[in-house]
Amino acid sequence: MSPRSPPTEYSPLLENGDGAQQPQSYTHRVLNVIKAEGEPSWAHSYRHFIFGSWFNLFLVFVPLSFISHNLGWDAGLRFLFSFLAIMPLAKLLGDATDQLSVKLGGTLSGLLNASFGNAVEIIVGIAALLDDQIRIVQTSMLGSILSNLLLVLGCSFLAGGLKHHEGNFQVQGAQASASLMTLACITLVIPAAYNSLSTNGHAVSHCDIPNSMGGCPSSGLLAISRGTAILLFFVYGAYLLFQLKTHREFFEDQAEEETAAEMNTFSAGTALLLVTVITAFCAEYLVASIEETAERYHIPEAFIGLILLPIVGNAAEHVTSIWMALKNKYELTIGICVGSSIQIATFVVPLLVMVGWASGHELTLFFANFETVILFVSVFLVTILIMDGRSNYMEGLMLITLYVVIAIAFWVTE
Numbered sequence: 250m251s252p253r254s255p256p257t258e259y260s261p262l263l264e265n266g267d268g269a270q271q272p273q274s275y276t277h278r279v280l281n282v283i284k285a286e287g288e289p290s291w292a293h294s295y296r297h298f299i300f301g302s303w304f305n306l307f308l309v310f311v312p313l314s315f316i317s318h319n320l321g322w323d324a325g326l327r328f329l330f331s332f333l334a335i336m337p338l339a340k341l342l343g344d345a346t347d348q349l350s351v352k353l354g355g356t357l358s359g360l361l362n363a364s365f366g367n368a369v370e371i372i373v374g375i376a377a378l379l380d381d382q383i384r385i386v387q388t389s390m391l392g393s394i395l396s397n398l399l400l401v402l403g404c405s406f407l408a409g410g411l412k413h414h415e416g417n418f419q420v421q422g423a424q425a426s427a428s429l430m431t432l433a434c435i436t437l438v439i440p441a442a443y444n445s446l447s448t449n450g451h452a453v454s455h456c457d458i459p460n461s462m463g464g465c466p467s468s469g470l471l472a473i474s475r476g477t478a479i480l481l482f483f484v485y486g487a488y489l490l491f492q493l494k495t496h497r498e499f500f501e502d503q504a505e506e507e508t509a510a511e512m513n514t515f516s517a518g519t520a521l522l523l524v525t526v527i528t529a530f531c532a533e534y535l536v537a538s539i540e541e542t543a544e545r546y547h548i549p550e551a552f553i554g555l556i557l558l559p560i561v562g563n564a565a566e567h568v569t570s571i572w573m574a575l576k577n578k579y580e581l582t583i584g585i586c587v588g589s590s591i592q593i594a595t596f597v598v599p600l601l602v603m604v605g606w607a608s609g610h611e612l613t614l615f616f617a618n619f620e621t622v623i624l625f626v627s628v629f630l631v632t633i634l635i636m637d638g639r640s641n642y643m644e645g646l647m648l649i650t651l652y653v654v655i656a657i658a659f660w661v662t663e
Contacts, residue, residue: 288513297511298344298520304568305341310334311527318534324541331535332557336564338528339369343566345521348512365521367393367589367597369562372529374601376536378610385539386612388554390598391620394590395655396559398430398631401567402586403648406634409574409582410642418579420638422492422499426587427632429488433594434628436477440615443473466613474613475606478599485595500584535561552659563589579640587635619662623655 289297299305310333317327346365370393377385409416444467466474492500512520535558543550566585573581598614605612616624630651634644 289511291513291516294512294516295520298341298516301344301511302340305337307333307337311338311531314531314534318537324538324545327534327538328542331531331538332561334531335369335373335528335535335561338524338531339562339564341524342368342521342528345512345517345524348510348517349514349521351510365525367562367592368525369528369532370559370593370597371600372525373532373536373558373562374597375604376529376532377539378601378605378612379608380536381610382536382539383610383612384550385536385554385558386601387616388551388620389558390593390601391616391624392555392559393562393593393597394624395555395627395652396563397566397586397590397593398627399648399652399655401563401570402582402631403645403652404567405570405574405582405586406640406645407642407649408571408645409577409579410640410645412575413577414641416574416577416579416582416640418583418635418638418640419499420636421496422580423583423587423635423638425491425496425499426583426591427628427635429484429591430587430594430628431632432484433481433591434624436481437614437616437621437624439477440470440473440613441618441621444470444615445618466611466615470613470615471611474602474615477614478602481595481599485592485599488591488595500580549660549662551662552656555659556656583635587631619658623658627651627655 310330314327314330314334316322317330342365346368370390373389374386377383377389406416539550539553542548543553566589570582570585573579573585602612602614604610630648634640634648
């Protein structure tokens with residue numbers, strides 16, 4: 250075809266498999282606009298999205314979640330069905346985000362991952378926040394950080410260490426990530442310290458005792474939390490620039506393989522939007538059943554928020570991180586585990602604080618002293634283990650052991 254050929258709408262022809270020309274329908278012309286040339290077809294895109302993983306078999310629990318909620322089934326069944334439904338939805342969110350990232354380039358890809366990389370945690374957190382379950386919001390956020398840092402990273406180091414004598418990753422990137430995670434941890438220690446000071450000094454504005462259980466925090470605690478949230482947004486933005494632009498060599502796997510596009514851009518975008526909406530409903534059903542489930546089956550709410558809910562959002566990341574460690578791609582493992590924890594601490598938690606501010610739900614960065622200590626010692630252990638740029642199965646075992654000890658502690662916590 251010559252460069253001066255008429256526009257498509259005046260030459261509506263399609264070439265079929267044997268080279269013959271056939272008229273191009275209006276539908277075909279529209280599809281050509283929203284699917285760039287060379288991208289996978291719509292049929293291939295959605296076939297890959299729905300049938301690309303055995304994990305999607307769990308999607309059967311999505312309609313069960315809707316049915317059980319609307320028919321008022323037992324709270325335990327509603328919780329279980331919604332819990333199992335969100336796991337494949339979390340993976341689909343990650344798949345759609347990855348497919349969009351293939352076409353967007355480094356910077357936009359980073360922004361997209363910042364928005365949707367922990368979409369399940371954001372959706373569950375907002376649902377719990379709007380339902381005034383502040384305790385669930387805080388424990389689920391803390392649990393997501395601990396799950397990534399201890400359980401997922403520990404299992405990855407253990408699996409990789411059993412296959413390879415020692416794993417290696419870039420020290421500079423690990424140090425930068427560990428330092429930022431330490432900063433995020435310190436920002437949670439300061440509100441706890443302020444709360445202790447203001448409580449002892451009776452410097453409380455409109456509450457008897459500010460607390461993290463959904464009570465009425467002091468104006469000073471709210472100011473510290475909201476100001477810190479804004480600053481953490483800027484820090485996370487700088488971290489994205491540092492990681493994706495100015496010092497990207499610190500975080501790159503030298504043997505990293507490019508991801509092949511399995512979906513066209515428009516189908517990936519529509520799939521991302523649809524799965525986000527479905528996930529929001531399932532998250533709302535899950536949160537609505539937590540209180541009754543905890544009371545009926547004598548499960549501490551702190552254990553549900555800290556241990557069970559993070560499994561939902563981290564299931565797909567868990568498998569991917571272990572797989573990367575087995576392939577000796579530890580830069581990707583560190584990026585998944587530590588990077589996701591940084592994203593939650595410096596993006597998701599501040600975002601929820603701001604959403605609470607806008608919606609009249611007074612969420613703060615004050616965690617209970619016990620939880621603050623647990624986060625501090627967990628970050629401290631992870632920092633020590635990754636600062637040398639090497640890993641082995643013994644380090645993985647140490648991380649898993651600490652996670653199990655924490656789980657036991659929260660099981661007996663009322």
